[in-house]
Amino acid sequence: MATQIGFFDTIQMENLYTPSKNHSQHQQPGSTSKVRVIIRVRPFLPHEISSKNSNPISCISLLNSESVPSGDEVTVHLKDPETSRNECYKLDAFFGQEDKNVSEIFQREVSPLIPGIFEGYNATVFAYGATGSGKTYTMQGSDELPGLMSLSMSNILSTCERTGSTVSISYYEVYLDRCYDLLELKEQEFLVWEDKDGHVHLKGLAQVEVNSMSSFHEIFSCALQRRKVARTGLNDVSSRSHGVLVITISTPSRDSVGKMITGKLNLIDLAGNEDNRRTCNDGIRLQESAKINLSLFALSNVIYALNNGMSRIPYRESKLTRILQDSLGGTNRALMVACLNPGEYQESVHTVSLAARSRHISNSVSSAQKNTTPMVKVDMEAKLRAWLESKGKTKSAKIKSAQRIVGLRSPFNGRTPSSVNSTMKLSANLDAKLVSSQSISNCKQRIPCVEGGNLFNNGGYVDPSMQVSTDFQTNVHITILDP
Ligand SMILES: Nc1ncnc2c1ncn2[C@@H]1O[C@H](COP(=O)(O)OP(=O)(O)OP(=O)(O)O)[C@@H](O)[C@H]1O
Structure with missing residues (x-):
């Protein structure tokens, strides 16, 4: 029986798990950054208003709102209208029910993180809160009111025009404590693992280059349809998984010609407490x-352990804490958007108390400065030739296939010499055989598809180095035969 590995996947794996040695070698001296925590209160929904005789009372308010200078911490007051129990918490910023859309949150809270991504820093924005509190509305948004994900993408793409950077996205979900790639047409699980330096890597997650908002919408809206949502007693469209959009930016280094600096923005729509x-x-x-x-x-x-200076932080308890490891007590900048339903006192206390504890967590932010060398076409050809020769074979057909791969302008970024090496090692170790995907029956499963188009189409641009311009569609694969 043959196991099939898409060429893009092997390249991709290496790109996402940057060798730890490189990471530490290029690391700049770190600075400390606290997790920033903001509150967003959604308005009452029509059915909530009618069930309270058109007069619902919010249990959430901002204390001394007039005297709060912008940029300072705020005090949020939670009061149960029925029992008059109340509690106060200090947080970084407050966005009340009257803030109809998220553009202000984006401008004030998310856009300041973006320049750092172009400098090789990573950042995470995650929405936390009970079910129905407005997390998806805030992160994902809708066609009419874009959420933080679309607003970030738009801002990043316009910056890329100035910096000459390239952008790619990955999108996955954590469902029943397993990670699934949402850019794949068929449900595909991937592994999360930690290297010896404690950095978390996502093995085999697809990454697709995006060069315009229209291509982003096309890819993203299609992937969203794969995310698991369902109606529950508290939300008609409730997320059944944690959804993570990763935007990866590769920017040419100003200091070193030919080198690229990579930074990532993780935008996470958590599923809600139920x-x-x-x-x-x-x-x-x-x-x-x-x-x-x-x-x-x-x-x-994890938040409790970090706050109490415990020596062991239980990141391994779940996939979610694993993927947040770099954002809580790690090296990323982090912004938590705590979402609240104004009619739910007890669940708001639960959310805000955890949010207030999170803002004491410090991350040692550092620019990874992953200086990846762009792909070197001749290297891969030479290596394949050397490998074939070492096997006593110089089949020109195989070389031609390899040339097609090398010339291919991958939709996935960051083909570094090491990724090339890794691909070749994999091929050599497993006695790989190169074939065209046309002979592989399920090759389309490996292509993140959108209706009526191929995601890998990059707007008609043809790389002059491409040997065969239709290689996007040809999509050469490596088939590995089981021993
Ligand atoms: N700021 C807002 N303005 C208007 N409607 C909102 C707002 N935030 C949320 N809603 C509405 O509230 C409902 C619940 O929102 P949403 O699905 O985003 O919650 P959630 O926290 O993601 O829930 P779950 O955890 O179950 O997925 C939806 O009908 C949504 O349209």
């Missing part, structure tokens, strides 16, 4: 809910 007495979940919905709650419990344990 009280199953109120959601009335059963069957698979209940299983999903149990996993969501467990992963968020693991997140609170």
Whole structure:
């Protein structure tokens, strides 16, 4: 039986797990950055207004709002209108119900993170809160009101025009504590692993180059359809998974000709805490809910451990804490958007108390300055030739296939010499055989497809180095025969 590995996948894997040695070699002296925590309160929804006789009372308000100089911390007051219990918490910023769209949150909170990504810093923005509190609305948004994901992408693309950077995206979900690539047409799980320096890598996650907002929307809206959502007792369209959009930017280094600096922005729409007495979940919905709650419990344990200076931080308790490892107590800048439903006192206390504890977490931010050398065409050809010769074969057909791969302008970024090496090693170790994907029946599964188009189409641009311009469609694969 043959196992198939797409050429793009092998390249991609290496790109995402940057060798730790390189990372530390290029690391700049770090500076400390606290996790920034902001509150967003959504408005009452029509059915909530009618159930309260058109007079719902918000349990959330801002104390001394007039006297708060912008940039300073704010005090959020939570009061239960029924029992008059109340609590106060200090946080970094507050966006109330009257803030109808997220563009102000973007301008004030997210856009300041973006220049750093172009300098090789990583950042994470994640929405946290109970089910139905507005996380997806804030992160994903809609066609009419774009969320932080689209606004970030648009800002990044316009900056790229000035800096000559390239942008690519990955999009995945953590469902039932397993990670699935949402750019893949068919459900495909990938692995999360940690290197010896504690950096987390996502093995085999697809990455697609994006050069315009229209291509972003095309790719993203198609991937969104694969994300698991379902109706529950508390939300008609409830996320059943944590969704993560990774925007990777590669910028030519100003200091070193031919080198690239890579930075990443992670935008995370977490699934919400669920009280199953109120959601009335059963069957698979209940299983999903149990996993969501467990992963968020693991997140609170990590935050507790970091706040209390514990020597062991339980990142390994769940996939969610694994992928947030670099953002909580790691090397990323981090922004938490704590989302609240103004009619739910108890769940708001739960969210805000965790949010308030999170803002004491310090990250040692450093620019990874991953100076990746652009692909060297001749290297790969030479290596393949050497390998074939070492096997006593110089089949010209194989060389030609390899040339086609080398000439291919991959939609995935960052083909470094090491990734090339790795691909070749993989091929050599497993006695790889190069074939055209036309002979592979399920090759299309490997291409993140959009209706009526190929995601890898880069707007008609043809790299002069391409040997065969139709290689986007040809999509050469490596087939590895099981021993
Ligand atoms: N700022 C807002 N203005 C108007 N409507 C909002 C706002 N935020 C959220 N909503 C509405 O509230 C409902 C719940 O929002 P959303 O689905 O974003 O919640 P969620 O926190 O992502 O929930 P879950 O965790 O279940 O996925 C949706 O109908 C959404 O349209």
